[in-house]
Amino acid sequence: MEHGRVKIGHRNVIAQRSSEHGSDADLLICKHQGPTCCTRKMEESYYAAAQRDTLQNILSYSFELKYLILGHAFSFQDTFHSLLSFTLNHTYSLFDSTYETISRDAKPLVSTLFSDLDLYLRGDANISVEHSVHSFYDKLFPLVYQHLVNPGLGSNISTWSSEGSECLRATRHDVNPFGPHPQELAQGLSRALVAGRALSRALAVGADVLNATESVGMARQCGRALVRMLFCPHCRGLTLIRPCGGLCLNVMRGCLAGLAELDGPWRRYVALLEALSGVLSGGYEVELALLRIRERINDAILTAQLHGPHLSAVVGKVCGSLTEPVSSTPVSPTSRRLTPSVNPTIELQISVTSSSSTTLPDTGNQHEHITLKRRSLPLKPSKNDKPRSLKKISKEFMGYIQRYKSFFSTLPEMLCEGEVVMDENTCWSGEDVVESYTGHVVGNGLQAQRHNPEIKVRSADPILVNMKEKLEHFNQEMWGEMGLGTDGREDVETSSGDAAEGSGECDDEDGCQGSGRSEDETVLTKKETHVRSPPRDPFIPAQPPISRTNPAHITTISSVLFLPLLLIIQLLLWTEGF
Incomplete structure (x- = not known):
């Protein structure tokens, strides 16, 4: 079953230009000196479209993993x-x-x-x-x-x-x-x-984790950052320019900082699934x-x-x-x-x-x-x-x-790769057209977002915090109960998330x-x-x-x-x- 991913910034969400050039006095996000093609109402439409399309793309990736878990749960x-x-x-x-x-x-x-x-x-x-x-x-x-x-x-x-x-x-x-x-x-x-x-x-817990991630919305700061990255160029008539790679990573890592906190527990969880499957095989x-x-x-x-x-x-x-x-x-x-x-x-x-x-x-x-x-x-x-x-x-x-061991840490890259960023000589930096992005590109997780120049992240969604605690507790319980030689932490520290050779x-x-x-x-x-x-x-x-x-x-x-x-x-x- 194929679920096509929505291309962020698709032309059909670009509102029609105003018949006359206006000012940015009423705009809240896409402010710049000079005339603008946008109105406050158009900006609100961009805000809704950016959140909707990004969430849809996240769901399209998580659906593949969820289908894998639920499908094999049924098969077992x-x-x-x-x-x-x-x-x-x-x-x-x-x-x-x-x-x-x-x-x-x-x-x-x-x-x-x-x-x-x-x-x-x-x-x-x-x-x-x-x-x-x-x-x-x-x-x-x-x-x-x-x-x-x-x-x-x-x-x-x-x-x-x-x-x-x-x-x-x-x-x-x-x-x-x-x-x-x-x-x-x-x-x-x-x-x-x-x-x-x-x-x-374990498969039931994995499905619960993915269900929880699907129910989490986006913070207002995330929506504003997405609009600046995807739609503010349109207000200047720059409909073909694409965001810089560094800008996209900063925005996506900021928006998904709460999900990235699941990376460590998820890697140990996948290691547990591999160990249990190894016994049955x-x-x-x-x-x-x-x-x-x-x-x-x-x-x-x-x-x-x-x-x-x-x-x-x-x-x-x-x-x-x-x-x-x-x-x-x-x-x-x-x-x-x-x-x-x-x-x-x-x-x-x-x-x-x-x-x-x-x-x-x-x-x-x-x-x-x-x-x-x-x-x-x-x-x-x-x-x-x-x-x-x-x-x-x-x-x-x-x-x-094995292919999904690093799912939560690589999700920002997957969202940016090939769908938003294009390999061109110029790109959109969030403020202007530049040859390269000069801002500091941060890593994954809440701690790293303190230095994110594009978005301010205060805390993770309570749903994700609770799910992280639940997953950590389950991992600890199962690794101990099953008599495993390691709790999976060694695998998390040494593995980069790449699948092992041979499936x-x-x-x-x-x-x-x-x-x-x-x-x-x-x-x-x-x-x-x-x-x-x-x-x-x-x-x-x-x-x-x-x-x-x-x-x-x-x-x-x-x-x-x-x-x-x-x-x-x-x-x-x-x-x-x-």
Whole structure:
């Protein structure tokens, strides 16, 4: 989508000359000795046109950056959605094919878990992966214990009590029926998804920064300086002369002094985006972690089954009797206990066929069908859009975002280059036609404007001051939280804002060689996730057990290593055809 930039000082904003030459007695900005072609009303029109056109040009540049951030934010979320949908169906198929007796009641628990993971990846502050995983296993325990560990405990004269089911949920952490597998799943998902979540939050903050810059107007002193630079020559009949380069830089740097204050925090922010994208482009950790959900759940259920007798003894001591006499109006033992509420922000509906081609029965349960709600902003409107791997999207984003590292410090140059200043022997100095601009050209930022000869800048807009503080706080929080080796300040001091050589477009998936990171590249150090470790009873082994009665359902060492590779290949092929 192309947004053409408005050329400042375009002929169509030049008002018609007065029929008679007047004086500058009534003019406020374009005063000079001698006759003038302008009136006070024309000067006011120039003032409005100068501000409007300059703001439009700023928006045209910031739109490109904003589109890059919002477009890739959607692209990342779309890929996360595809991964979650695929692995959700992959997990559903476990219950449909292996644990059919609890499939109907377990699927709502699975859908809630995946809904939480979706919200977590979107940056929801109220979601904890650790809590969601342990909550899933808490609610799964009564189902496993009743239908798989003690399927014959109920009878025609007794049924499961709600108090018994609640006791199983409440004591799951202490009884530890699933061994180490809940903890391993929680830790694995936390480590794998933290970079994706951080990137989602960072992209949202970047969009907020650009929205704030677009809402800031121009000070009156800026408008007057723009009129002197762009339109005062017209009052003398000099319609072809262009401003000197030094004059334009002084005026633009004065007008954009508040935006230039964002330069330091923005450079550190872009360095953060590069680091997070580098993590996601380094391999398939997210994909593998999601695919292992099914494996971890299966291992947990097998652990409970294989130690059923001992587990029953422990539960009997902790919870006592789990049944009660059948009442005259019996209530389904599962209908009154394990129907979780799914977050209303998630639309539940299956849109992808599982790898085992299992068709889900229409039971009327709203939790049986899940798809994670997509954003409405299209990255590309083409009907041929296909979800791409996180690795490809991340490498692409890294290549693009580097170009905007110095956006706020180079914006004045971009506004002046080629649109206002022309390479001629003479130019407009703000007062007269000269061969070269002799005034002192200041740098960027508020401090430098104290010596600006063209415009007096007192302070930055409060909106920009608040946004600078917000961005600095976010950078500090994320660099510390993610365990990065540097907070990006070193990059700000040494980098001039130029993009690094190579945009990272060479991809291992495309058969390129030597696409690994260089030694001096910023690398995200995976911070150890501190997750509470549940106490384990002596009867639960530290490693997945081997079943002799049902070997078909046991994941062997070779399958643990080989199955994820097959699923990764299948997942990549599926996303290309989605």
